[in-house]
Amino acid sequence: DVKVTQSSRYLVKRTGEKVFLECVQDMDHENMFWYRQDPGLGLRLIYFSYDVKMKEKGDIPEGYSVSREKKERFSLILESASTNQTSMYLCASSSLHIDRPSSTDTQYFGPGTRLTVL
Amino acid sequence: AQSVTQLDSQVPVFEEAPVELRCNYSSSVSVYLFWYVQYPNQGLQLLLKYLSGSTLVKGINGFEAEFNKSQTSFHLRKPSVHISDTAEYFCAVKVNGEETSYDKVIFGPGTSLSVIP
Numbered sequence: 454d455v456k457v458t459q460s461s462r463y464l465v466k467r468t469g470e471k472v473f474l475e476c477v478q479d480m481d482h483e484n485m486f487w488y489r490q491d492p493g494l495g496l497r498l499i500y501f502s503y504d505v506k507m508k509e510k511g512d513i514p515e516g517y518s519v520s521r522e523k524k525e526r527f528s529l530i531l532e533s534a535s536t537n538q539t540s541m542y543l544c545a546s547s548s549l550h551i552d553r554p555s556s557t558d559t560q561y562f563g564p565g566t567r568l569t570v571l
Numbered sequence: 572a573q574s575v576t577q578l579d580s581q582v583p584v585f586e587e588a589p590v591e592l593r594c595n596y597s598s599s600v601s602v603y604l605f606w607y608v609q610y611p612n613q614g615l616q617l618l619l620k621y622l623s624g625s626t627l628v629k630g631i632n633g634f635e636a637e638f639n640k641s642q643t644s645f646h647l648r649k650p651s652v653h654i655s656d657t658a659e660y661f662c663a664v665k666v667n668g669e670e671t672s673y674d675k676v677i678f679g680p681g682t683s684l685s686v687i688p
Contacts, residue, residue, distance in 0.1 A: 488678075493681075545615075562607075563614050564613055564614045
Protein backbone atom coordinates (compact mmCIF):
# COMPACT_ATOMS: atom_id res chain seq x y z
CA ASP A 454 0.00 0.00 0.00
CA VAL A 455 1.42 3.33 -1.06
CA LYS A 456 2.15 5.82 1.62
CA VAL A 457 3.04 9.48 1.95
CA THR A 458 3.55 10.71 5.50
CA GLN A 459 3.94 14.21 6.85
CA SER A 460 5.71 14.92 10.10
CA SER A 461 2.91 16.84 11.79
CA ARG A 462 -0.87 17.05 11.39
CA TYR A 463 -1.12 20.33 13.29
CA LEU A 464 1.52 22.97 13.94
CA VAL A 465 1.37 26.34 15.66
CA LYS A 466 4.26 28.76 15.23
CA ARG A 467 4.98 32.40 15.95
CA THR A 468 5.71 35.08 13.38
CA GLY A 469 9.38 35.10 12.43
CA GLU A 470 10.07 31.52 13.44
CA LYS A 471 11.78 29.10 11.06
CA VAL A 472 9.45 26.22 10.23
CA PHE A 473 10.29 22.81 8.79
CA LEU A 474 7.63 20.58 7.25
CA GLU A 475 8.79 17.09 6.45
CA CYS A 476 7.37 14.64 3.92
CA VAL A 477 8.39 11.02 3.34
CA GLN A 478 7.17 8.62 0.67
CA ASP A 479 7.84 4.90 0.47
CA MET A 480 7.02 4.32 -3.20
CA ASP A 481 10.45 5.15 -4.68
CA HIS A 482 8.83 8.02 -6.61
CA GLU A 483 11.03 10.47 -8.45
CA ASN A 484 8.65 13.43 -8.22
CA MET A 485 7.63 15.14 -5.02
CA PHE A 486 5.53 18.23 -4.52
CA TRP A 487 4.49 20.76 -1.91
CA TYR A 488 1.12 22.47 -2.21
CA ARG A 489 -0.81 24.81 0.00
CA GLN A 490 -4.56 24.50 0.17
CA ASP A 491 -6.75 27.49 0.97
CA PRO A 492 -10.56 27.73 0.86
CA GLY A 493 -11.82 28.78 -2.55
CA LEU A 494 -8.36 28.62 -4.09
CA GLY A 495 -7.85 24.88 -4.36
CA LEU A 496 -4.30 23.61 -4.35
CA ARG A 497 -1.43 25.84 -5.38
CA LEU A 498 1.99 24.44 -6.14
CA ILE A 499 4.80 25.87 -4.05
CA TYR A 500 7.77 23.79 -5.18
CA PHE A 501 8.41 20.45 -6.70
CA SER A 502 11.38 18.16 -7.13
CA TYR A 503 11.99 15.58 -9.83
CA ASP A 504 15.18 14.13 -8.41
CA VAL A 505 17.47 14.27 -5.44
CA LYS A 506 18.91 17.77 -5.01
CA MET A 507 16.77 19.02 -7.91
CA LYS A 508 13.98 21.51 -7.37
CA GLU A 509 11.81 23.86 -9.36
CA LYS A 510 9.60 26.72 -8.31
CA GLY A 511 5.88 26.33 -8.57
CA ASP A 512 3.31 29.08 -8.69
CA ILE A 513 3.85 30.59 -5.24
CA PRO A 514 7.45 29.97 -4.10
CA GLU A 515 7.92 33.31 -2.34
CA GLY A 516 8.68 32.91 1.34
CA TYR A 517 9.46 29.20 0.99
CA SER A 518 12.41 27.00 0.22
CA VAL A 519 12.80 23.24 -0.12
CA SER A 520 15.36 20.54 0.40
CA ARG A 521 15.65 17.09 -1.10
CA GLU A 522 18.75 15.31 0.12
CA LYS A 523 17.28 11.82 -0.19
CA LYS A 524 14.87 10.43 -2.74
CA GLU A 525 12.20 9.58 -0.20
CA ARG A 526 12.23 12.85 1.72
CA PHE A 527 11.16 16.35 0.67
CA SER A 528 11.22 19.19 3.15
CA LEU A 529 9.46 22.54 2.98
CA ILE A 530 11.08 25.40 4.87
CA LEU A 531 9.55 28.67 5.92
CA GLU A 532 12.58 30.83 6.67
CA SER A 533 10.60 33.41 8.63
CA ALA A 534 6.98 32.46 9.12
CA SER A 535 4.32 35.08 8.56
CA THR A 536 0.61 35.08 9.33
CA ASN A 537 -0.28 34.88 5.65
CA GLN A 538 1.38 31.49 5.57
CA THR A 539 -1.30 30.05 7.82
CA SER A 540 -2.70 27.28 5.67
CA MET A 541 -3.02 23.56 5.02
CA TYR A 542 0.14 22.16 3.46
CA LEU A 543 -0.06 19.02 1.37
CA CYS A 544 2.81 16.90 0.17
CA ALA A 545 2.47 14.57 -2.83
CA SER A 546 4.58 12.24 -4.91
CA SER A 547 4.34 10.61 -8.32
CA SER A 548 6.42 8.41 -10.55
CA LEU A 549 8.33 9.71 -13.53
CA HIS A 550 6.18 8.93 -16.56
CA ILE A 551 8.31 9.96 -19.51
CA ASP A 552 11.89 10.89 -20.07
CA ARG A 553 11.68 14.46 -18.96
CA PRO A 554 10.77 15.97 -15.63
CA SER A 555 7.07 15.61 -15.31
CA SER A 556 4.35 15.94 -12.74
CA THR A 557 2.15 13.63 -14.76
CA ASP A 558 -0.11 10.80 -13.87
CA THR A 559 -1.43 10.02 -10.43
CA GLN A 560 -0.21 11.99 -7.47
CA TYR A 561 -0.33 10.40 -4.04
CA PHE A 562 -0.98 12.79 -1.20
CA GLY A 563 -0.09 12.87 2.45
CA PRO A 564 -2.71 13.72 5.10
CA GLY A 565 -1.64 17.36 5.27
CA THR A 566 -0.21 19.66 7.92
CA ARG A 567 -2.41 22.45 9.17
CA LEU A 568 -0.04 25.30 10.05
CA THR A 569 -1.15 28.27 12.10
CA VAL A 570 1.20 31.25 12.38
CA LEU A 571 0.37 33.62 15.22
CA ALA B 572 -2.80 30.61 -18.97
CA GLN B 573 -4.57 27.37 -18.31
CA SER B 574 -7.24 27.30 -15.66
CA VAL B 575 -9.77 24.96 -14.09
CA THR B 576 -13.24 26.10 -13.09
CA GLN B 577 -15.57 24.38 -10.70
CA LEU B 578 -18.62 26.58 -10.73
CA ASP B 579 -20.32 25.02 -7.72
CA SER B 580 -18.46 25.62 -4.48
CA GLN B 581 -21.06 23.69 -2.46
CA VAL B 582 -23.49 21.00 -3.55
CA PRO B 583 -26.03 19.62 -1.06
CA VAL B 584 -27.87 16.49 -2.17
CA PHE B 585 -30.12 13.97 -0.49
CA GLU B 586 -28.94 10.43 0.06
CA GLU B 587 -29.61 8.09 -2.88
CA ALA B 588 -30.18 11.01 -5.24
CA PRO B 589 -27.97 11.50 -8.33
CA VAL B 590 -25.29 14.16 -8.39
CA GLU B 591 -23.20 15.95 -10.99
CA LEU B 592 -20.16 18.05 -10.12
CA ARG B 593 -19.11 20.34 -12.91
CA CYS B 594 -15.61 21.00 -14.16
CA ASN B 595 -14.50 23.13 -17.07
CA TYR B 596 -10.96 23.87 -18.15
CA SER B 597 -9.31 26.27 -20.52
CA SER B 598 -6.60 24.85 -22.71
CA SER B 599 -5.98 24.72 -26.41
CA VAL B 600 -3.69 21.73 -26.18
CA SER B 601 -4.28 18.14 -25.26
CA VAL B 602 -4.73 17.51 -21.59
CA TYR B 603 -5.00 14.79 -19.05
CA LEU B 604 -7.90 15.15 -16.64
CA PHE B 605 -8.36 13.99 -13.08
CA TRP B 606 -10.86 14.02 -10.27
CA TYR B 607 -9.54 13.78 -6.71
CA VAL B 608 -11.54 13.43 -3.51
CA GLN B 609 -10.58 14.70 -0.08
CA TYR B 610 -12.42 13.22 2.88
CA PRO B 611 -12.45 15.23 6.11
CA ASN B 612 -9.01 15.49 7.72
CA GLN B 613 -7.35 13.48 4.98
CA GLY B 614 -5.18 14.12 1.95
CA LEU B 615 -6.43 13.87 -1.61
CA GLN B 616 -6.90 10.55 -3.37
CA LEU B 617 -7.52 9.83 -7.01
CA LEU B 618 -11.12 9.05 -8.03
CA LEU B 619 -10.56 8.68 -11.76
CA LYS B 620 -8.53 10.01 -14.64
CA TYR B 621 -8.79 10.50 -18.38
CA LEU B 622 -5.60 10.10 -20.40
CA SER B 623 -6.93 8.97 -23.79
CA GLY B 624 -9.42 6.59 -25.40
CA SER B 625 -13.05 6.34 -24.32
CA THR B 626 -14.45 9.64 -23.17
CA LEU B 627 -16.48 7.99 -20.41
CA VAL B 628 -14.25 7.11 -17.51
CA LYS B 629 -15.27 5.00 -14.55
CA GLY B 630 -13.64 5.45 -11.19
CA ILE B 631 -13.83 4.17 -7.66
CA ASN B 632 -16.90 4.26 -5.42
CA GLY B 633 -19.35 4.29 -8.35
CA PHE B 634 -18.25 7.63 -9.79
CA GLU B 635 -17.81 8.29 -13.48
CA ALA B 636 -16.87 11.29 -15.59
CA GLU B 637 -17.23 12.23 -19.21
CA PHE B 638 -14.64 14.13 -21.20
CA ASN B 639 -16.17 16.55 -23.67
CA LYS B 640 -13.48 18.13 -25.80
CA SER B 641 -15.75 20.57 -27.63
CA GLN B 642 -17.10 21.95 -24.36
CA THR B 643 -13.77 21.55 -22.53
CA SER B 644 -15.58 19.87 -19.69
CA PHE B 645 -15.03 16.87 -17.45
CA HIS B 646 -18.11 16.58 -15.24
CA LEU B 647 -18.25 14.02 -12.45
CA ARG B 648 -21.42 12.00 -11.86
CA LYS B 649 -22.82 9.40 -9.53
CA PRO B 650 -26.31 7.94 -9.95
CA SER B 651 -26.97 7.43 -6.23
CA VAL B 652 -24.93 9.03 -3.48
CA HIS B 653 -24.23 7.77 0.02
CA ILE B 654 -23.54 9.60 3.24
CA SER B 655 -19.93 8.46 2.94
CA ASP B 656 -19.55 10.48 -0.28
CA THR B 657 -19.57 13.70 1.75
CA ALA B 658 -16.20 15.23 0.90
CA GLU B 659 -14.38 17.90 -1.11
CA TYR B 660 -13.92 17.09 -4.79
CA PHE B 661 -11.17 18.59 -6.93
CA CYS B 662 -10.94 18.58 -10.67
CA ALA B 663 -7.40 18.76 -12.06
CA VAL B 664 -5.84 19.20 -15.45
CA LYS B 665 -2.37 18.32 -16.64
CA VAL B 666 -1.11 20.14 -19.69
CA ASN B 667 2.08 19.59 -21.62
CA GLY B 668 4.81 21.82 -20.28
CA GLU B 669 5.53 23.78 -23.41
CA GLU B 670 7.23 26.60 -21.55
CA THR B 671 8.54 24.70 -18.60
CA SER B 672 10.52 21.58 -18.02
CA TYR B 673 7.61 19.80 -16.41
CA ASP B 674 4.00 18.94 -17.05
CA LYS B 675 2.06 21.01 -14.59
CA VAL B 676 -1.07 19.83 -12.81
CA ILE B 677 -3.59 22.60 -12.18
CA PHE B 678 -6.26 22.05 -9.56
CA GLY B 679 -9.67 23.63 -9.48
CA PRO B 680 -10.95 25.41 -6.34
CA GLY B 681 -12.94 22.38 -5.22
CA THR B 682 -16.62 21.49 -4.71
CA SER B 683 -17.89 20.55 -1.30
CA LEU B 684 -20.44 17.74 -1.60
CA SER B 685 -22.75 17.32 1.37
CA VAL B 686 -25.02 14.29 1.39
CA ILE B 687 -28.12 14.80 3.50
CA PRO B 688 -29.73 11.77 5.19
